[in-house]
Amino acid sequence: MSSFDVNKIREDFPVLSQTVNGKPLVYLDNGASSQVPNLVIERGSKYLAEEHSNIHRGVHYLSQNATTAYEAAREKVKRFINAKEAKECIFVRGCTEGCNLVAYSFGRKFINEGDEIILSQMEHHANIIPWQVVAEEKGAKIRVIPMNERGELILEEYENMLNERTKIVAITHVSNSLGTINPVKEMIATAHKFGVPVFIDGAQAIPHFPVDVQDLDADFYTFSGHKMFAPTGSGVLYGKKEWLDKLPPYQTGGGMIRTVTFEKTTYAPIPEKFEAGTPAIAANIGLGAAIDYLNSIDFEAAAAYEHELLEYATEKLSAIEGVRIIGTAKEKASVLSFTIENVHPHDIGTILDQQGIAVRAGHHCAQPVMQFFDVPATARASFAFYNTKEEVDKLVEAVQKVIEVFA
Amino acid sequence: MSELNDLYQEVILDHNKNPRNFREIESATNTADGNNPLCGDALRVYVEMEDDKVKDVAFKGSGCAISKASASMMTQAVKGKSKEDAEILFNEFHKMVTGELDAEADENSLGKLKIFAGVLEFPARVKCASLSWHTLHAALNEEETVSTE
Ligand SMILES: Cc1ncc(COP(=O)(O)O)c(C=O)c1O
Secondary structure, eight states, X not given: OXXXXXXXXXXXXXXXGOEETTEEOEEOBTTTOOOOOHHHHHHHHHIIIIIOXXXXXXXXXXXXXXXHHHHHHHHHHHHHHTOSOGGGEEEOSSHHHHHHHHHHHHHHHHOOTTOEEEEXXXXXXXXXXXXXXXXXXXXXXXXXXXXXXXXXXXXXXXXXXXXXXXXXXXXXXXXXXXXXXXOHHHHHHHHHHTTOOEEEEOTTTTTTSOOOHHHHTOSEEEEEGGGTTSOXXXXXXXXXXXXXXXXXXXXXXXXXXXXXXXXXXXXXXXTGGGOOSOOOHHXXXXXXXXXXXXXXXXXHHHHHHHHHHHHHHHHHHHTSTTEEEEOOOSSBXXXXXXXXXXXXXXXXXXHHHHTTEEOEEEOTTOHHHHHHHTOSOEEEEEOOTTOOHXXXXXXXXXXXXXXXXXX | OHHHHHXXXXXXXHHHHSOTTBSOOTTOSEEEEEEETTTTEEEEEEEEEETTXXXXXXXXXXXXXXXXXXXXXXXXXXXXXXXXXXXXXXXXXXXXXXXXXOTTTSOOOOGGGGGGGGGGGOGGGHHHHXXXXXXXXXXXXXXXXXXXX
């Protein structure tokens, strides 16, 4: 393994020192929600203890401090994903809201009867259903980029799908059920040749490697805070200013207006236009702290270490007879979906839990992926940079135990 | 592993591997589909009623060991019973796995089904154990689908 000091990192995450069912916790469900370092916990408590108040509306001391902290978090997000301007970073409740916001606002304005929306076979339901709703309302058509048996998108088919009726491409950067890293930079460039904007679901990418939205040339990019070491309720929708300026608001109400009469309302500029109502202030300040944390640890070294873990786990698990790895793309983030012959994933999940090992068992909100691989569900171990090789060994041992119980 | 053994007992593992009455009934008078959207467990229960008696009962579908074993043992338990007795069992089973009935202390007719009392320790798995029973209940009352969420 590399020189990355995982034991030191683990001290930053208080959750990890727990025992579960009498065993040390082995937390391998980072794809669902990752754990939160002390820096984030402390920043959140400081806000609650010293700054809690509403933002953008008070002239008083607390409100001004809260507003400053909130906007500082936005600035951190901007630098973290290399947006051109902080106002291109809209705070949302999470990735699901990011998907809904764009589908609804973009769809309402730019999608009409006969138009086409391109998704991929490996999308999370959050990036399928909002588009389905829009397509149904507008009489538009959903087209789906197929994948091969390794779980890689078939790019030739994608290119053939783009045409003058295509209004938007909405695809995931990293598949939450397969771990596949899609070549989104290349796919965005292809769409742009047809003048088509691209929406990227970055929920599973952002915790695993640095993302640069300008380098990708993404038109929209969304992610959740709780999967990147921040609290639930935090999240970001990035959009290029020229797009965000053109889109109608998603929700309306307080905080997003310039003037209101009963006859007519004019909206505030971005980002406020898309931030109606009181947002998750503490959570988003926490997201800012999570970014501070990632900046403090050499995120690239952490990503490389995590990748070694994935390779180690893949090798060990695939060596067990009866284990099938679902998702064997060449480019993968540290998500490892698997099944065991004749054992339902939920039974795997329960038996692993009894060993203190947390994995996810289910369809991972990606039923089309399950249908493609013809499995009802999978078990999924997803790693973060605070996991260890020893934990992978425990996973492997526990999987062997499952096979024994069901032999 | 003691707790685990409470859940994955020999009997349950056996019914999972060799589920009883795992078939369709062509002459079924009542059927219903049960889904557990969280897990993807999906099964169909077939009942053939004759003079208010469960003449035959069977199931098909896919699911975890707990849901399969529970369905399998359910078919054995209600076969030959009157609708009313089957409903009493449904109620008792439901109460047992939700902790409202203590299968050892309270009077009941659960018999072998008591083995599922162990799921109480596994809140995420209660729905797996009760899915087939809810589906049976729906079939007996001529509802077509149930979902345990
Ligand atoms: C790829 C992907 N997209 C979207 C989501 C939805 O994220 P959230 O539930 O945080 O809104 C998830 C979370 O599971 C995901 O993995």
